[in-house]
Amino acid sequence: MTHEVFNQAPPLIGFDVAADAALLAALEREGAGWAAPDLHELGRRAGSAETQRWAEEANRNEPRLLTHDRYGHRIDEVDFHPSWHSLMRVAVEAGLAGAAWADPRPGAHVARAAGFFVWSQAEAGHACPISMTYAVVPALRNNPALAAAHEPLLTSRSYDPGLRTPATKTGLLAGMGMTEKQGGSDVRANTTRAVPGPDGTWRLTGHKWFTSAPMCDLFLVLAQAPGGLSCFLVPRVLPGGERNTFRIQRLKDKLGNRSNASSEPEFENTVAWLVGAEGQGVRTIIEMVSMTRLDCVIGSASGMRAALVQAIHHARHRSAFGGPLITKPAMSAVLADLALESEAATVLAMRLAGAVDRAVRGDAAEQAFRRLAIPVGKFWVCKRQPVVVGEALECLGGNGYVEDSGLPRLYRDAPLNSIWEGSGNVQALDVLRAIQKAPESLEAFFTEVGSAPRLAGAVRDLKIQFKDQDHLEVRARRLVERMALMLQASLLVRHAPAAVADAFCASRLDGDWGHTFGTLPPGTDTAAIVERAAA
Template sequence: MTAPAFETHEVANQPTEFAPRDLWTDDVALREAVAREGADGFVDRLAAYGALAGDALYALGFDANRDRPRLRTHDAYGRRIDRVEFHPAYHGLMEAAVAHGVAGLSWSSGVPGAHAARAALSYLHHQADAGTSCPLTMTHAAVPVLRREPGLREWADKAAAFAYDPREAPIADKRGVTLGMGMTEKQGGSDVRANATVATPQADGSYALVGHKWFFSAPMSDGFLVLAQAPGGISCFLMPRRLPDGAKNAFRLMRLKDKLGDWSNASSEVEFTGATAWRIGDEGRGVATILEMVMLTRLDCMLGAAAQMRMALAQAMHHARHRVAFGARLVEQPLMRNVLADLALEVEAAIALSMRVARAVDAAPRDPREAAFARVATAIGKFWLCKRAPVAVNEAQECLGGIGYIEETMLPRLYRQAPLNSIWEGSGNIQCLDVLRALAREPATRDALLAELQAACGRDAAFDAVIEPTLRSLADAVPGEAGARRLVEALALALQAAVLTSAGSPVAPAFVASRLVQAHPLAFGTLAAGVDTDAAIARVLPG
């Protein structure tokens, strides 16, 4: 039947829906990294989650971000409840993630490679929804800290359990719990030693907390790790949401933060009004105690940045394969191929370095050199990958044109989310200062970096030629603060190139040529003539 003459809405030259996709099968760089970094014994688990993340969880992510969390401070009768209500999709994402080990796999398996496998799970989940990665990361990272205190063993075990229970109930009534954090105060920011919250010892061994937190993450968690000033100095505490008798603990949620991104999850401001908490570690050692979590949370910042770049690139590649302009598909046009290939190099280097660090974290308890490498490489990688994510996501967004700015696509959400990881767990300056501190005070970190870079030599003449300045800079005195960012950027690029070169990746020569032989321009799509763009593009998505 012929359409009426006034009918104009014929959809042509538009891509099919991106999802459902299998995020594991699609990602050859991830699959190679999993095998290379010792997690190949978990392939079945990863394959199952990759299929889920690219289908059901991908859809839930849109719902969870469309309907943002709401704060209810009081019930209908005036009773204080301090409750955050989430869309059911949020709970669906959390339930799937916890059940598949995104929070607990590292601690439930004694098999080597569990940390690397859990890192791959986190990377897959983050592509479906970044907001829920916040409580998942904090729950995962809190387990070794909680295990320090025999009296908190139940908390540690239930944080590592594969059971999600969103009910407000005392821990004894739950099979699994989630953990949040409260470190930052208005007057201190990253300088947590300036915290003013006071912790007063009680007769039963607990402490009463009085004060405020400017950022209180995942406020519906079952418990929170917080810093406060005890008589002996800044100390770390576990503060439960519900007391053992089921009563609500003495804190008040003041408001939810109106955030740039991360809309599926909630962050809040909170006041402690005599809240009961239990100390973890010695008084005055709160910062040192929390630092046990930092390597794990920084790794997840790396994974999150890599995941955002990966999903943005996959969306751009999908669009370019379907869209025709000026007589050819976008993916066939030389300048667009240059952009896509350049993004592909960035993404593959990001996941390669992240998974290498995950292997170091896994081996750290058994291998001092790997422990030293993990100590410094998490700060290096966290700084660099989180700086690259917003630029890469925006470039991918541009590949879609105007539709990449429309909320029904995923690109606006990815773009809003991309800057978060550069701020969370310490801004770029904090990471660079930490690298300087490690190199100056912990010689093993310098030795571990040198060993990592030297192990990649002898495989590629171009790499060998350009890596010498970085090796010399590590052998020389540590630069002052003003030169810290330049040093850390150089180390990050060198480490990425080393991992790719050692792995024999087909994109390693292009990465070395475009990032080390010549300084990479600010804009993507600037690969020099002769760089193999076909190899990079072919590894992004199956045709």
């Protein structure tokens, strides 16, 4: 009798990850309803046993650095498990890398964001090179000749791994190298040097501290030129077929993101091409940074959703104290609270993707909105992922603490997006800079949140806080947190069922909430909220 297994949740396999009411409504609302059939196909693949096996294998069999071949030649390659390549191939073929930039359809970037949200729930590590390849395109356009040469392959749906001459491949991947040992987020403290060569190229010498995905074909890199900090394109393989100097000193031993390789490359007379104007490196690369920040928001929303789905699945099938866990008021309150956080993150991520899509098509108002809303969203949504995943893991108890559940991997990955592309302080200060340099961005923000009459009082209070210019930097986090909550509340009030919007506003804006999940106001329709999330 003791060997009989009962009262355990069945494996969560064979389901459609895209069967998400909040996501599908946002997909339609933001102009990409036409992408729903492909999204469901990708969702079924993400929920399959095969994909879950890929994710497990890619993380258990971590990438290996190969500095030399058997004969002693320097090669600086990274060896990945076949499952990593399977995950990458699906992502690229689904158009999650650069393909949206070559798609003329309105909503192409929204469709891509929804796909990124769905497929990242399968495995988050490989999303890094996918995201950077998406983000590099607008920055590379600062050099039309380089863009013309590389953009067709960056926007390709062909996954073609391996270091070869870029022009001979069917598809390219791109990475980015900004941070250095002494600077971190303060990239203007970089010491990597760039000197002009005799043939219109440049030569870089220096050491980068954190360069993810070193197996990519191309990298945007910051270096100090005679005219100041500048942006350069560095290929791993030069047009003639010889390897560029890109010596990988080591791979980082990271908390999470274990399937993905992050490295320290060293440059010595490394051949590079200038992108943008000399001395305008930050201005040039900031468009790439903005797009990767968008993906940080989408990725964190994706991780929250993946953890929530696991928690609801467990509570539906696990019985305790006389009935299914999901029917117990305390557990229902926790799940509903997590569902609010997840849906708010999802609708905000998709709203940002819609703003990007319309901005790249010439909408000035959306451009102003996204300038402010992306750092606001990154600050808040990425910070919420660790606490959401931690609470969801607790819903499974000991079952969630073992590796086989998949939740430990979600938990280790959870802090990543809040650190990558500028941590919380960087985002909060970037919001203040955006308001100072582009006041129209704040106007666009208030236009957005002010479209929900229910928030009129909160909007007035926030405007008063911005008029107070004392100690702005000290108050930056509090201001940006409030902006994020108001933006999420505005979206939910306009687009979510009343049970969701009412509970979110009462708890997050009006303060009828404790300091932990599961402390929503009495009378909240938790069953309706959980049922919507479980669809």
